Amino acid sequence: MFKRLILEDSSIWYIITAFVTAATIFLTIAWRALRMPRAEADKFAHLPFTTDANERHDPHA
Amino acid sequence: MSGQKITIEYNDRVVRQFLLATVIWGAVGMLVGVLIAAQLNFWQLNFATPWLTFGRLRPLHTNAVIFAFVGNMMFAGIYYSTQRLVKARLASDFLSSLHFWGWQFIIVCAAVTLPLGLTRGKEYAELIWPINLMVVLIWVVFAVNFFWTLARRREPALYVAIWFYISTIVTIAMLYIVNHLSIPTSLLHSYPVFSGVQDALVQWWYGHNAVAFFLTTPILGIMYYFLPKAAERPVYSYRLSVVHFWSLVFVYIWAGPHHLLNTALPGWLQNLGMTFSLMLWAPSWGGMLNGLLTLRGAWHKLRTDPVLKFYAAAVTFYGMATFEGPLLSIKSVNALAHYTDWIIGHVHAGTLGWNGFMAAGLIYWLLPRLWNKPLYSTALANLHFWIGTVGILLYVAAMWTSGITQGLMLNATTEHGTVLAYPNFLDTLNTIRPMMLMRVIGGGLYLAGWFLLVYNFYRTVKGAAPVNGTIEVYDEAPAPDAKLSLAGTFFSAPTLFWFLAVGFSSMWMFGTDLVSTAGIVGAVACLIAAFALVPSRSQAWGGWYEKLLLNALPFTLLVFFAVVAGGLIQIIPTVLVQKAKNVEDRIQTPYTPLELAGRDIYIREGCYLCHSQMIRTLVPDILRYGDYSRLGESIYDHPFQWGSKRTGPDLARVGVKYPNVWHFRHMENPRAVSPGSNMPTYPWLFSHALDASVMPAKIKVQRLLGVPYGPRTAQQIFDSMDEQAKGIAKDLRTAGAYVDSDKEIVALISYLQTLGKSLPVITKSAPR
Known part of the structure; x- marks a missing residue:
């Protein structure tokens, strides 16, 4: 088995398998993300601003 | 609206502390960087002093800018943004303080031990084992504080910046622990458990992903929070940010082997590293475009706002560096660029442009808010930006030119590819000297810009009262239907x-x-x-995914599994394969005790930072340095010393090349035997006596690690060292060089002379 890993030409299949596995997971998640409803995406995108309206800075020694 | 209205006061004190530490350590790290760049031009700047030589200061520079400068900046950004994104104060003031002071203590320990030559001999993982333990402890403190804060959050949704922070915490913990597994030989020294090719793979799996998960993902999280805040508009595409995150997590972890292309690393791992590196192009550029497009409609603000200037330039440099990285991972490009200054230019486009400018933008944005006072001088901040930008461009252009020149000259052949066009390595060095000088000027300008920031910082906070942000929120329990249990996470169809x-x-x-x-x-x-x-099932699976994004613990565990899979598939076969019984062609002979002691001196002086020990499977490498390096030839090297840069020539087969006296003269004054060399002198090796008393403990650990030393008593070890050292001293005397046999130089010569001496393997081999 180990010599196979080092020497055989078939080792290219390991790369292809890893590539296909990673690509499948990535494409699935990308598909989910790209189908996110606009309202939800807007809500998430505005999270950094939700505290702006009422945040104040108090002097603190 | 149900729930009680409460006021939260953020812990901004720790943010201020980390910010101040960023400014100070940034100046120190960059100052050392300019010094070591100057040392490469003017060898006299090594001052013939052990703790001021390039080999000892270079790890100080890299550790200072990575872990002290970017580390402190990252903690400041994470703590500031997380509290606001989850609408909760940091969970524990004690843990926050412990995190800050613990991290600074680690940095001080590193700043003391590295110049003293106390090192593990692995790039960006040089710190000795007691400091490693402290790093792990403080990282755990950080993780507990962070996740405890998430558990107390009042905002159910986790913004994408938090995802990036989570991936940083879990991945760095895994990488750091695995790459720092060592067995101590004393309080200040240890040998890594991995050796040879497995150590090389683990090291660059760590090294590459330290770039990914220490210098990139947390800073991307900071970008996704602070860039919209500075531009006063939300991120261009939240959807794209989600894709950006998942693709980085799934792809980055596999790309480490691209640091070992054309070496003795098994070919399938090299191809794996190259393939996944090329895949990184798309998500990295997606993230860069998302950052730049966030500025749409706000570009006019760049004229006056230094913060946006820094952010826009930083994101552009991120794009440039992440374009260049995959390019350099193509095997044929790598054959030209690896071991040259091109890699240094690539790294600094990322660190100075992306990390340094993101840090500057963060500091200029936070200063007025944390001290409730306008920035002392916007003009100075703008000046900082322009000086810094010119500095980076000079630096990077110099290194590109220098690197490509080096690659072309070192690989050039004549006579139909059978003879080297520039056989003397120093021809290359002396050709690139003007570019090396331009690097010092570029780095100096960047440092000058940073000092402007230091002054601006000082004038802004002088006399100002620190303030903590507060908000009023409704204290509500999370909706029960949004909960996702651990069982629900793992016994769901997508996970299974x-x-x-x-x-x-x-x-x-x-x-x-x-x-x-x-x-x-x-x-x-x-x-x-x-x-x-x-x-x-798509609707049910979709619901599971939506819940996952609201539940920090299951999310964290799945991110951890995603990154651990990439690591295990690369590392386990390599760890298993590197056994003497599997090695073909050539196998290393274990070092004698004196050679091992010499090797530890080689590591102590940081020789591996300028000299590789890996002759690649490339014709010019073989013509210049000898037969290509085999996997078995470094099988007992704890740690491996393949190196990543050739400021000087490769040493894999130097042992059969010169007499003892050549090495003696070379270490005494490199220019005496190599005119034009920029190598430091090492006078202390001729006066310091070798500490032989530590060798029995070291040999014992080597045996424990599987190096085939037979059983021997301490006295036998001392006798063997004494006999070999006297032989070398006698040979030196015959050649007119006089030195006592107990001096360190003798041990170092014994080590250098053994490089390249291996045994042929005559046993069975697999049919091809």
């Missing part, structure tokens, strides 16, 4: 399919005959079943 697919694929890859066939059948069946179920 993922585990089954990885399991079957592993059987297919690593099994033989029946196991391999079962793996193929299982993997294909798994894939068909998953796709068959999509139409009927």
Whole structure:
């Protein structure tokens, strides 16, 4: 088995398998993300601003 | 609105502390960087002093800018943004303080030990084992504080910046622990448990992903929070940010082997590293475009706002560096660029442009808010930006030119590829000297810009009262239907399919005959079943995914599994394969005790930072340095010393090249035997006596690690060292060089002379 890993030409299949596995997971998640409803995406995108309206800075020694 | 209205006061004190530390350590790290760049031009700047030589200061520079400068900046940004994104104060003031002071203590320990030559001899992982333990402890403190804060959050949704922070915390913990596994030989010294090719793979799996998960993902999280805040508009595409995150997590972890292309690393791992590095192009540029497009409609503000200037330039440099990285990972490009200054230019486009400018933008944005006072001088901040930008461009252009020149000259051949066009390595060095000088000027300008920031910082906070942000929120319990239990996370169809697919694929890859066939059948069946179920189950699976994004613990665990899979599939076969019984062609002979002591001196002086020990499977490498390096020739090297840069020539087969006296003269005054060399002198090696008393403990640990030393008493070890040292001293005397046999130089010569001496393997080999 180990010599196979080092020497055989078939080792290219390991790369292809890893590539296909990673690509499948990535494409699935990308598909989910790209189908996110606009309202939800807007809500998430505005999270950094939700505290702006009422945040104040108090002097603190 | 149900729930009680409460006021939260953020812990901004720790943010201020980390910010101040960023400014100070940034100046120190960059100052050392300019010094060591100058040392490469003017060897006299090494001052013939051990703790001021390039080999000892270079690790100080890299550790200072990575862990002290970017580390402190990252903690400041994470703590400031997380509290506001989750609407909760940091969970524990004590842990926050412990985190800050613990991290600074670690940095001080590093700043003391590295110049003293106390090192593990692995790039960006040089710190000795007691400091490693402190790093792990403080990282755990950080993780507990962070996740405890998430558990107390009042905002159910986790903004994408938090995802990036989570991936940083879990991945760095895994990488750091695995790459720092060592067995101590004393309080200040240890040997890594890995050796040779496995150590090389683990090191660059760590090294590459330290760039990914220490210098990139947390800073991307900071970008996704602070860039919209500075531009006063939300991120261009939240959807793209989600894709950006998942693709980085799934792809980055696999790309480490691109640091070892054309070496003795098994070919499938090299191809794996190259393939995944090329895949990184898309998500990195997606993230860069997302950052730049966030500025749409706000570009006019760049004229006056230094913060946006820094952010826009930083994101541009991120794009440039992440374009260049995959390019350099193509094997044929790498054959030209690896071991040259091009890599240094690439790294600094990322660190100075991306990390340094993001840090500057963060500091200029936070200063007025944390001290409730306008920035002392916007004009100075703008000046900082322009000086810094010119500095980076000079630096990077110089290193590109220098690197490509080096690559072309060192690889150039004549006579139909059978003779080197520039056989003397120093021809190359002396050709690139003007570019090396331009690097010092570029780095100096960047440092000058940073000092402007230091002054601006000082004038802004002088006399100002620190303030903590407060908000009023409704204290509400989270909706019960949004909860996702651990059982619900792992016993869900998407997770089970993922585990089954990885399991079957592993059987297919690593099994033989029946196991391999079962793996193929299982993997294909798994894939068909998953796709068959999509139409009927897509809504339920979608609901599971939505819940996952609201539940920090299951999310964290799945991110951890995603990154750990990439690591295990690369590391486990390599760890298993590197056994003497599997090695073909040539195998290393274990070092004698004196040679091992000499090797530890070689590591102490940081020789590996300028000299590689890996002759690549490339014709010019073989013509210049000898037969290509075999996997078995470094099998007992704890740590490996393949190196990553050739400021000087490769040393893999230097042992059969010169007499002892040549090395003696060379270490005494490199220019005496190599006119034009920029190597420092090492006078202390001729006066310091070798500490032989530590060798029995070191040999014991080497045996424990599997190096085939026979049993021997301490006295036998001392006798062996004494006999070999006297032989070398006698040979030196015959050649007119006088030195006592107990001096360090003798041990170092014994080590250098053994490089390249290995035994042929005559046993069975696999049919090709």
